[in-house]
Amino acid sequence: MKVAMFYGPGDVRLEEKDIPEIKDTEVLVRIRAALTCGTDVKTYRRGHRLLPPPSPFGHEYAGDVVAVGKMVEKVTEGTRVVAANSAPCGHCFYCKRGRESLCENLFFVWGAFSEYIVVPERIVKKNLLTVPDHVTYEEAALTEPLACVIHGVEESAICMGDTVVINGAGPIGLFFTALVKQKGARVIQTDLVDERLSVAETLGADHIINAQEGEDATIKKVKALTEGRGADIAIEAVGYPKIWETTIKMTRKGGTATLFGGCEKNTAITVDTSLLHYSEITMKGVFHHTPQYIRTALNLISWGAIDTKTFITEKMPLSRIDEALQKVLAQKGVKIALIP
Numbered sequence: 001m002k003v004a005m006f007y008g009p010g011d012v013r014l015e016e017k018d019i020p021e022i023k024d025t026e027v028l029v030r031i032r033a034a035l036t037c038g039t040d041v042k043t044y045r046r047g048h049r050l051l052p053p054p055s056p057f058g059h060e061y062a063g064d065v066v067a068v069g070k071m072v073e074k075v076t077e078g079t080r081v082v083a084a085n086s087a088p089c090g091h092c093f094y095c096k097r098g099r100e101s102l103c104e105n106l107f108f109v110w111g112a113f114s115e116y117i118v119v120p121e122r123i124v125k126k127n128l129l130t131v132p133d134h135v136t137y138e139e140a141a142l143t144e145p146l147a148c149v150i151h152g153v154e155e156s157a158i159c160m161g162d163t164v165v166i167n168g169a170g171p172i173g174l175f176f177t178a179l180v181k182q183k184g185a186r187v188i189q190t191d192l193v194d195e196r197l198s199v200a201e202t203l204g205a206d207h208i209i210n211a212q213e214g215e216d217a218t219i220k221k222v223k224a225l226t227e228g229r230g231a232d233i234a235i236e237a238v239g240y241p242k243i244w245e246t247t248i249k250m251t252r253k254g255g256t257a258t259l260f261g262g263c264e265k266n267t268a269i270t271v272d273t274s275l276l277h278y279s280e281i282t283m284k285g286v287f288h289h290t291p292q293y294i295r296t297a298l299n300l301i302s303w304g305a306i307d308t309k310t311f312i313t314e315k316m317p318l319s320r321i322d323e324a325l326q327k328v329l330a331q332k333g334v335k336i337a338l339i340p
Helices: 038-046 121-127 143-156 171-182 194-202 215-224 241-249 273-278 291-302 318-329
Strands: 002-008 011-016 027-035 060-068 080-083 116-119 128-130 163-167 186-191 207-210 231-236 251-259 282-285 312-317 335-339
Touching (some): 011 318, 027 080, 038 318, 060 116, 060 143, 121 128, 143 171, 143 251, 163 171, 163 241, 171 186, 171 194, 171 231, 186 194, 186 215, 207 215, 231 241, 241 251, 312 318
Parallel strands (some): 163 231, 186 207, 231 251, 251 282, 312 335
Antiparallel strands (some): 027 060, 027 116, 027 335, 060 080, 080 128
């Protein structure tokens, strides 16, 4: 089979490897579509602590079951499936308290940029779902990132009539826009790229702000749209410490700053203690997803609640993975579907 291997920043090689054998508790999936993701782009640009090179990478995919371990009863050969890239253990301190995204034994699998992938036992049991016939493979592959954003929206406690500012109009920021609008909230979207802001408008953003004028000007515009107060909820969907700080400054008294984008390791932010204390701002980090949110995400896709065509802007063969990653790195399009 062909598999894309990550050897280091900017170094991805398409190699030939044997199709893997599966254990009695595993499933082998032939990948029909794999999507580019911000995490993949960060890995391509700077590496990733969970991916020591050389390593297969990519984690958003859907496909067909082609082999089933003899102890697996959940699916059969030919079943159309989507799988998350991880699964919690279900028995640690955090899992028992319903915080599965914080599982002490969270198990990850990479390798979506390939022709085949082995789905391990824990993911088979917890995060392998059957894809309805009317949902395409490309649409189903949106399940994992959408599940992460559902987690972020639910943790933000957004109410009908709230004003929400979303910093970043990449795929994650745009998912936030689509879901926050369904909560009945007003959306202010910021980004540096006009094309992405235009996409945000098609998804329902009420106001768009190009942030190229800098932090102070952007905060001033947000406050002008909120009678000087700031947003009820401010969401960071970029993954840069500076934008975390900006997001906190955009939050009104008593509001919530949801810090969603994962920053580079060993980075830090500075917070004005007076702002935090006297304004009673809640700062909330949100990470990853849970099995419940994976199921919810596929349901929303299946029900047509997400404009999937807006998110999948191009298809390419797997052989063009370097081109696809460079294109996303240049912020062209939203997500590219790689077809093995």
